[in-house]
Amino acid sequence: MSESSQLHISTFRRGVHPDEYKDLTCHLPSQIMPLPDEVFIPLQQHIGAPCEALVEKGDTVKTGQKIADSSAFVSSPIHASITGTVAAVASFPHPLGAKVPMIHIKRDGEEDDWELLSTPENWEIAPKEELSKLVREAGIVGLGGAAFPTHVKMSPPADKPIDHFILNGCECEPFLTCDHRNMLEDTDRILKGMAIMMRMLGINQGIVGIESNKADAIATMEARVKALNLNFKIQPLKVKYPQGAEKMLIDAALGRKVPAGGLPMDVGVVVNNIATALAVYEAVFDGKPLIQRMLTVTGDAIQAPGNLTSRIGTPFQVCVDACSGLKDETSQVFMGGPMMGLVQYDLQVPTLKATSGIVCMQSSQLKNTRHYPCIQCGTCVSVCPMNLVPTRLSRQVETGKYQDCKEWGVFNCIECGSCAFVCPSGIPLVQWIRVGKVKSTEQQQKAQA
């Protein structure tokens, strides 16, 4: 049975295949970074309401102590990631580009006192509400990049029955290998974390989607699923970008298409990332709030690439230095992979809950900047996983036809960047589409006002 399912590699339609560069770090065991001297923890690291600081300058905090929270449902509390003293609650540079309010904590000595959450004695009989509250109190958000509060995802409305849980182990972005390493190093804890989340949803059908370039992870997960007597299906997926996008993954694993403008729960599915499952396990079994995660520090501009387990809020510079620093010719640093990553101008910015990697590139790897007019080749149309016409959308935005670009589905774009990746004319297609989304929304708001 499992033999035949292993052979079957499923996928979605269209997409691209950028060079992977995963062999830089995929074989390197993760290393626990020494405690940073200081951390900067933003008050908002999730989709939803920002938190308000619960501490003031001069307060001493313990590792894992809740330092910011919000009363809103769609929000997630923030915890101190080191033991130390609050140096400031002020604005500091954020990976998104602007300065945002953060809690600056300086470490006191070598102590690492943890303040743990109270955990249920047996999660298998604990009420779902208790588990959900624990996941919220642990500050767990989607660690794949979007950072949507996990307890909200785990509480679908009653009219959206859920029947499948998909664990996302695709890691389709080039360079990143932290999910891959997690699957190899923390297999049991990830699988148990997945079991906990499935119990929270009250379902028993679970699928782990893994791209077939991680054969060792597929084998390990398969073996441990059997050993732990779980009935999860390990689904190998074709190596293709953006395989890890929620909608593409659901299509590949179950053949269900999330309606345009809809959410996975509309087709009875909840998708969570590998690292999220691990965080849930640590909260429920160990009472640890989300204050550290694995991230990949890599790229051809890093002296010694590696997978690091680091405290959230550690400045990028400290992470980079832990990998022997940058080469002289470094020209770009981004948070996340090269397809969707956010470019950085300052390495003092801190890592966030959803930071899966720091990729540092030399100029030789950067895209060709020579631009040509659009020759209507239609390559962008043939790769768009959402079936859009990027060349038309970008022209509509360029010429200010925001109403037209709404009709042509600008809001369906998942911003994977496949169109700009393939464009032979070097046109910033997805970038124009992003502008189009903002402008269309503005226009709509003006019309309503």
Place this chain on the structure above:
Amino acid sequence: MTEENIPQAQPEQPETPKKPVKPKKDPRAKLYKPETPLILASSPHFHTKDTVPRIMWNVVAALVPATVLALVYFQWAAVGIILTSVSSALIAEMLVNRVRGESFTIPDGSALITGLLLALTLPPSFSLGGTALGSVFAIVVGKHFFGGLGYNIFNPALLGRAFLQASFPVPMTTWTWPLTARYADVDGITAATPLGLFKFEGVTSELSGLLTGNISGSLGETSAIAILIGGIYLLIRKYADWRIPLSFLLSTFLVSGVFWLISPESYPSPVFQLFSGGLMLGAFFMATDMVTSPVTARGAWIFGAGAGFILVIIRLFGGLPEGVMYSILLMNAFTPLINRYTRPKFFGEIRA
């Protein structure tokens, strides 16, 4: 350290220490914390190696087999026409670049393709002056009047040919046998094309001649095999949309097949229709021109099917024996409309 040393060593020159202050002029400078400034850009930060010149030069490579056969069959006549057409296209492109005040676009290869394609559609006996005129018209009017590469509505080479057809109707339909053909006892003897033979004299030609190109016709359209080799190369490298030649040929075959079944005596067989005239060259190299064909998959099917239909109607009922040029030009005009009405169904879209 060295900056401190310089003013000490040369105290009589007060201007030199002021120079390092330069970065202050750039307000962004203080943002750059690392020693080397980081480039800021919006994702994606990766890019395929494909560029417009790469696509164009691949099309040129795909035209090599047809060009070589043209040289073999028509020898010096082919050399003269191809060289004249290509060089006039390049010179016209350069002059337009100068007039428009833009950077030189010859390296992108598109003007070369226009010149070469036009040459391949001309009869071997056509005058060199006329060739140059058509080539210049193709570049200046066909391409740059519309805004240059990417903005033209019609395929420039075909527009150039249409211009020559209108200006010199007799020389444009005067054909000679290839020098290698067995009928070529006398150099430059005129001969009708297989399509013309059928249309005006009711004579069919052998398929072997149509495949290898040992027949009368324009320079590059005589050999179906040479064009297929280049065309299939383009399809494999994905520099041409396979749907367009397939639907074009299929539609020609089906539509002409219907007429053939109705009356095999008065209409030529669909196989003859497929391999004669400029259909192969048109289907693989003209209709697939990215700029003037639809970007959507459904649009490509409609484009090819429409061109095939128009082609058969012209060939069977029009005043001309051949209709590839007008069928493609007409569909070029429909391309913006096709693009507009063939929006693909969004992922997860439920259409009412």
